Amino acid sequence: MSLRTCWLNGSFMAEEHAHVSIFDRGLLFGDGVYEVAAVFNGRLLDADRHLVRLARSQREIGIPAPYDGATLEAMMQEVATRNGITEGLVYLQVTRGAAERDFSFPAEVHPTAFAYARAKKLSDDPNASGVKVHPVPDIRWQRCDIKSTAMLAQVMAKQAARESGAFEAIMHENGLVTEGGSSNMWIVRDGVAYTRPTSSDILAGITRDVIFDVADEVGVKVVRRAFTLEQAYAADECLLTSATSFVLPVTQIGQHQVGGGAPGPITKRLRDGYLARAARLTA
Template identity: 40%
Template sequence: MNIGFFNGEFIDINKAVIPIDERGHQFGDGVYEVVKTYHSVPLLLDEHLERFEKSATAIHIRLPYKKAELKSIIVEGIERAGLENAEVYFQVTRGIAPRNHLFPDVPPSFTLTVKPARKIAERNYESGVQTIIVEDDRWAKCHIKSLNLLPNILAKQNAVNSGNFEAIYEKDGFIAEGTSSNVFVVKNAVLYTTPLTSNILPGITREAILQIAKEEGIESKEERFTKDFLMNADEAFISSTSVEVLPIRTVDGQIIGSGNPGEMTKKLHQLFKGLC
């Protein structure tokens, strides 16, 4: 079943608990994480919690729980839900206070939900997905996993409305990332991905893939690349907690490589699944 948690208490997920003056509701003043479970075990939980802490620190929110306490809450939530394959969403906001742009002197709010993991159609892994390139019109601190996702939502919806799975951001002539994913390219047996800057999110799955590549002796490069480089790739894929390693079939209608998932993409996905 679905489970909710709000400020120290597990609750019915349908219970109304967010006050009008919640700063996450009014300002998007908070940060979040999503962790996927496999056989009721949260994958890469320590890495997600570390990024959560970094994001909170970056916007000057002090987490209401220590790392060990957060782990305990998450594990209990998973046990209460009784779901083998779930998505654990948790967020912290600056708290509940009368609407004012200045930071209030109130405790932060922590919210968590445990729900069945979203299912990605198997055909997407077998055939690859269609993507489009869009101009990156987001704020300048994309390395923070902030609640402010309106530009991402609009770009993602635009992609889906035009028959695509994902929109990929282009900034200053270089590929950044997807609306909810990181982007990888394979060219001449070398794995490429955009380097970590404030323009992209440091994806947990992204980092796991790079570590797998290192262990397998696959040459990888974190360097900027253009849309043309992506369009002329031998293989390309996106990565995230939800989709894992998902092949790209087309970019702006142009087929990538042979049009089928490449051997390196399939190998990396299989090795990633081995972590689960």
């Protein structure tokens, strides 16, 4: 296996040379933020939107922006190109930086920024025939709108899903579905798609936002309204959206089959519309 080319603090290098300090606050406290952008037809997809969200996450926790969005977007494309990625993902992380271990912010510290890429099949996803999700309580903090690297709750949720034979977790709190372990959740009832409104309870997914536009294009009505697990069990369709999976049908929630166990027409329309848009933007 050939070594990947990574980017660290302004320089491209082989992954064997990409090292960060053991005193980096991203390692010690999870004090950092990140984004993952898809690569389609060899080109970044919606990286500009991801970088707007990254900048917001940095502002919300007080991490200075060491690079502007244009610089980061060009770098991410270069990481993908240097690694020969035609379909896959580019991961970008920014931490507060390395300093003596103390909970409060250090007076002077320079952020650590790095990125790498990996191949992943996105257009012909084998999961497009439907996936199972596993219900778990949502035990996260109250600022889920910040894309923090502190993701122990999501790690535990996704591990529980794996151990149950599921593709993803579906998290719930106070009787309402919040989101997936690393995705946004939707249901369809009587031809209308429902997803939870934007708030600090969920991460406002970039793919989710794109689907709002795609839904207009393909004639699907979307309502931003929270729903319960029971409503998800009884839905005509269920689906998840994320930058790493685009749009996937959910055909089973725990032991409950959804929509007869097959992808529904609205999910297919949204997935096809999303892929068509991706093809246009990266042609």
